[in-house]
Amino acid sequence: MLPFLLVPLALSLAACEDQASGGGAGSRDHITVVGSSTVYPFTTTAAEQFVNSAPGIKAPVIEATGTGPGMKLFCAGVGAAHPDIVDASRRMKASEYAICARNGVRDILEIQIGLDGIAFAEAKNGPRMQLTPADLYKALAATPGGRRNTARIWSDVNPALPPSPIQVYGPPATSGTRDALTELILDKGCETVSPAAHAMKETDKDGYAALCTRIRDDGAYIDAGENDNLIVQKLQSNPNAIGIFGYSYLEENRDNVNGVPLNGVAPTYATIADNAYPGSRPLYLYVKAAHLTAIPGLADFLKIYAGLWQPNGPLTAKGLIASPPAGRAQAAAVVAGRTRMNPADLH
Numbered sequence: 445m446l447p448f449l450l451v452p453l454a455l456s457l458a459a460c461e462d463q464a465s466g467g468g469a470g471s472r473d474h475i476t477v478v479g480s481s482t483v484y485p486f487t488t489t490a491a492e493q494f495v496n497s498a499p500g501i502k503a504p505v506i507e508a509t510g511t512g513p514g515m516k517l518f519c520a521g522v523g524a525a526h527p528d529i530v531d532a533s534r535r536m537k538a539s540e541y542a543i544c545a546r547n548g549v550r551d552i553l554e555i556q557i558g559l560d561g562i563a564f565a566e567a568k569n570g571p572r573m574q575l576t577p578a579d580l581y582k583a584l585a586a587t588p589g590g591r592r593n594t595a596r597i598w599s600d601v602n603p604a605l606p607p608s609p610i611q612v613y614g615p616p617a618t619s620g621t622r623d624a625l626t627e628l629i630l631d632k633g634c635e636t637v638s639p640a641a642h643a644m645k646e647t648d649k650d651g652y653a654a655l656c657t658r659i660r661d662d663g664a665y666i667d668a669g670e671n672d673n674l675i676v677q678k679l680q681s682n683p684n685a686i687g688i689f690g691y692s693y694l695e696e697n698r699d700n701v702n703g704v705p706l707n708g709v710a711p712t713y714a715t716i717a718d719n720a721y722p723g724s725r726p727l728y729l730y731v732k733a734a735h736l737t738a739i740p741g742l743a744d745f746l747k748i749y750a751g752l753w754q755p756n757g758p759l760t761a762k763g764l765i766a767s768p769p770a771g772r773a774q775a776a777a778v779v780a781g782r783t784r785m786n787p788a789d790l791h
Contacts, residue, residue: 479514479531511620533620581633692763
């Protein structure tokens, strides 16, 4: 959470009643944000700029809950008891929008703030791993190729890899980074090992998940929670381990860890920006349209945010990868025009 305070604005919150308490007249004089730990440092940077732009206004309250739990909080309803924004390290799912809609959260702005990469990292004194999506699939999937995973050391997966234990510290199942890991890395590795898997995506989704994206739970993959800084600390104390987190944390900790190349491509600003790195992904804000006229400063906060995601801007200094010009223009237009998302585009 951020320790700033901003002047209360004389703006009615009648349109943002606390519906969670039976329509009671709850109200709020500050912005609330939940969601992705990957997006958290970018949103806190935008909040600092917002506070500096209007001394005395109340500071946004920002919580790194993880994308999945953040979506649940965001979709629980409209009103002062519910968050205005959810940070997301993946796109909203159609199933999440359905929950939103059932709770009256139908008009939503989808704003792509930039790009990120799922970074694999090791300690500075680590074994200098070179991995592929197929290696990671064979190491981390519960049933690679349809058989229970018995790999214990990396050379079991690929004889070219070192005979060190498979120990991977990564995000929990509720994290958008975990979702992106399965969709961007394990999915590709699965289709390399089991070419028939691609057809299963539509015909047998449960079978596909069991074959391709279910992560083993026998201790090789270690749930390190939503605190990415904790993963960095664990890598320093265990040089043979691999960690998984957003690129921004790799950039922030270059003095302590090395990025692990995938398919021979290291995770860098340039390789993520041009999609050469296999783990590239977009990052989002989702905003309740109804709150834009009810919560003090929310619309202004989004305008400030949109001014920070340019190349060489404050957010890229924090590790965000700027979207291509067309993507930035589209996101800015959503903010300026308060353009609602089309839920039919979600999957």
